[in-house]
Amino acid sequence: MSSINPECNKLKKDYDECFNSWYVDSFLKGKKSNKCDELFKEYRACIMRTLKEKKIDVLIDESIKNSTVNKK
Amino acid sequence: MVKFFKQVTDLKHSWEQLTLAVWSKYPNPHSSHVLTSDVVDRYVDSRTGYLYTTRVFLKTHNLPKWGRKLVSNNEAFVVEHSVCKPNEGTMVVSQKNLSHAKLLLVEETQKFIRKNELETTMVTKARITSNIWGPLCSKIESVGLKRMIEGTKNSCNGLLYAVDKLKTSKNAFAFKNSLKALK
Numbered sequence: 680m681s682s683i684n685p686e687c688n689k690l691k692k693d694y695d696e697c698f699n700s701w702y703v704d705s706f707l708k709g710k711k712s713n714k715c716d717e718l719f720k721e722y723r724a725c726i727m728r729t730l731k732e733k734k735i736d737v738l739i740d741e742s743i744k745n746s747t748v749n750k751k
Numbered sequence: 752m753v754k755f756f757k758q759v760t761d762l763k764h765s766w767e768q769l770t771l772a773v774w775s776k777y778p779n780p781h782s783s784h785v786l787t788s789d790v791v792d793r794y795v796d797s798r799t800g801y802l803y804t805t806r807v808f809l810k811t812h813n814l815p816k817w818g819r820k821l822v823s824n825n826e827a828f829v830v831e832h833s834v835c836k837p838n839e840g841t842m843v844v845s846q847k848n849l850s851h852a853k854l855l856l857v858e859e860t861q862k863f864i865r866k867n868e869l870e871t872t873m874v875t876k877a878r879i880t881s882n883i884w885g886p887l888c889s890k891i892e893s894v895g896l897k898r899m900i901e902g903t904k905n906s907c908n909g910l911l912y913a914v915d916k917l918k919t920s921k922n923a924f925a926f927k928n929s930l931k932a933l934k
Contacts, residue, residue: 680777680788683809691789698790699774706795706802707767707837719793726789735807735828738849739791743805748832748845748860 683733687725694718754896756877758903764914766865769873770835770842772913773863777808779909779916784811786826802835808846827851840865855895856880859903875903 682691697715705712730736743749762769777788785808792805808829827850835842845860862874879895881888 681786682789683787683807687789694790695775699771702771702774703767706835709800709837719790723791726791730791730807733828735849738828739805739807739830742830742847742849743792743832746805746832746845748834748843749803749805 683726684729687722687729690718690722690725694722754879754892756875756879756896756899756903758875760873760875760907761866762871762873762911763869764871764911765869766840766842766863766871768914768917769863769871769910772910772917773833773842773844775917776909776913779912781905781909781912785809786811799836800838802833802837804831804833804835806831806833807849853882855891856882857895857899859899859906861906873907875907877903 682688694715697718701712701715704710705714727736730739764772776782777785787809789807790804791807793803795802808831810827810829811825812827827848829846829848831844831846833842833844842863843860844863845858847856847858856879858878858880860876862876864872864874866872877896877899879892879899881891881895883891
């Protein structure tokens with residue numbers, strides 16, 4: 680599945696692959712690991728530029744703030 | 752005005768398999784209207800061990816003729832918040848549209864609850880709200896609800912497609928062993 684910015688597709692693919700194996704091998708087993716953090720940082724920086732241009736970033740922040748799912 | 756919809760389904764897949772499939776659900780043949788998918792925020796709460804994720808999708812929609820007069824383009828951003836609680840065997844995934852939200856806000860929440868080692872209960876809830884007054888409001892919500900019910904079916908089929916794909920992918924063996932080791 681493509682990213683909102685096709686230029687971020689490679690970063691997205693690398694991150695997604697890392698995340699899927701982290702999810703099964705670390706997260707679900709209760710093991711702590713931050714092996715995908717660096718990949719996520721790079722990928723996120725890439726897509727945030729596009730989301731800012733489209734002015735969606737503000738709506739997303741607002742939604743995170745108000746979401747009942749995200750409440751701890 | 753507000754309209755509600757709720758559905759409970761038992762799926763013959765483990766909770767681990769289904770929640771893994773949530774992350775690789777798109778693309779699938781039942782959701783060709785989903786054009787892009789991105790993770791914009793994700794973290795594990797160190798105290799609880801819960802995984803919080805926010806994703807953003809760009810989707811197209813086929814509006815009826817009268818709707819096209821109200822909305823200038825046929826693309827909409829959708830945001831998804833989720834929380835995954837592995838110790839409790841539950842995951843809540845909630846989507847809503849960011850674009851045209853004043854016209855019609857469609858919120859869909861799926862909760863995956865571990866039933867036993869092989870089965871998962873999925874509870875789908877949808878809420879449709881329109882802030883337009885007058886006769887159009889009810890029309891907008893009725894169309895929204897009809898599409899919501901269709902959308903829920905497609906969403907479920909898309910997820911089942913993703914589970915099957917995971918089970919037959921080149922990584923399937925590794926995933927199967929990893930998931931087996933969890934039990």
